[in-house]
Amino acid sequence: MSELDPVDHLAEFERTAAEFAAVLDRADPAAAVPGCPGWTLADLALHLGSGQRWAAAILLSGTRQKVPEVLRTTISWADWYAGTTAALAAAIRAVDPDEPCWNFAPVEQRAGFWSRRRLHETVIHLVDAVQAGADADGRSASGLTVVPPRIAADGVDEVFGVFLARMLARGFAPAVTRQIGVRATDTGDEWTLTPAADGGRPRVERGKAAGEAVVSGTAAELDLCLWKRLPTGVLTVAGDPAVAAAFLAGTTTP
Template sequence: MDYPALFQAEAEALLASAAKDLDAPVPACPGWDCRRLVSHVARLLDSTVAHLPRGVVDPPPRVERPPAESAALVEHYRRAVAATAALLRDLDPAAPAWNMTLEPRVVGFWRRRLAHELQIHAWDAAGAAGEARPLDPVLAADGIDELLRALLPASRAAGLSGPGDGTAHIHLTDTPGEWMIGLAGDKVDVTEGHAKGDAGLRGEAGPALLALWGRTGFDAPGLTAFGDTDLLLALRAG
């Protein structure tokens, strides 16, 4: 999967929607408008640009907030996207780089993470503009795998995810993807394949990813939840 190219495409889509009205509220992020959304992403990318080239696994330095004025913010965002895309493309994926999970601390983590971060936020921005933006099923399925294997274990270990112990099964219907997730205390065990769990979620990859990120409910169109549906809430990474 060409994560740098996917990151670039999602970043451009986000700005195309958000720039139509930076003061428009973002329904998926209560209390946010598009200005705050663009600023949030730009600051994340500024932090990425600051820490990826260092070749160390220490936490990154703090970066300043982007400018609030519309034209300056848009230009700042564009520069941050261009700088980040160049690093994701040019740096060795195996080079050391900090991340906040239990995964290997290498540049390759950020190639995947930022592609998915921007996919979700591009969807957020589209909603603010009143646009429908279905998620690419293959990228969404990979996003579910990242959430379950990388983000959820870190969140659960830190006590940031919802409570609940048991097993949950996710089965995608529009692209390959099937996981069994075991939750026990601060531990998360993820395997591939078909099995019956205490809870189940079946449906399309895009809606499933959005539900796991709390953008929609697990009863959203395209999804069917089974069993102890409250346990599905514990799959959200916080």
């Protein structure tokens, strides 16, 4: 299986989390978040920060933990969130990535899962904040410009390697019902997804894009479409458009 360009998940997590904290520092916490209907920016900060504390507790114990109750003080959302980020970064540094550690997915139970997962959780919610109009730097309202190509390609790979199986385990219908290829036009990464005969976890092959349809776009476009943060019309399709449409409409992520 072809390898992706390596990503320093911890360094990229800290960089992306700092961007999100900066958005919180200058934005209206009551702003609505289109990517998370019914949520405000404050709700988004609460969700992300609570997730950081949860992941830190899991890493330090190696076992499944409850999401901690949030006991907020009078500090700003930005400062509170930055504190949770620092706590998680310290936990990641304290635990060898190959150490056995619980995670929620039907994948290898190793500590290294969490630095990657929290990076991509933060990336998607930074996009949510930008789409909410919370970005004062004049970046694209789509959020595409806050997702570097190689980070986005790793995010696509996480969806295929973790969340396709995760959503099946949660009882959702298979998103991959016909063989389909996916191509990132800017990074050159390609995947072929082949459905399992029993409706179980699809086979994922890196290094080529083949199937009854091939869906192409930049890595960021693919990542955000899989997370339902962009309309799929930004992507191009070769082959059977019905196969591509069924895949893109499927439940690939929570």
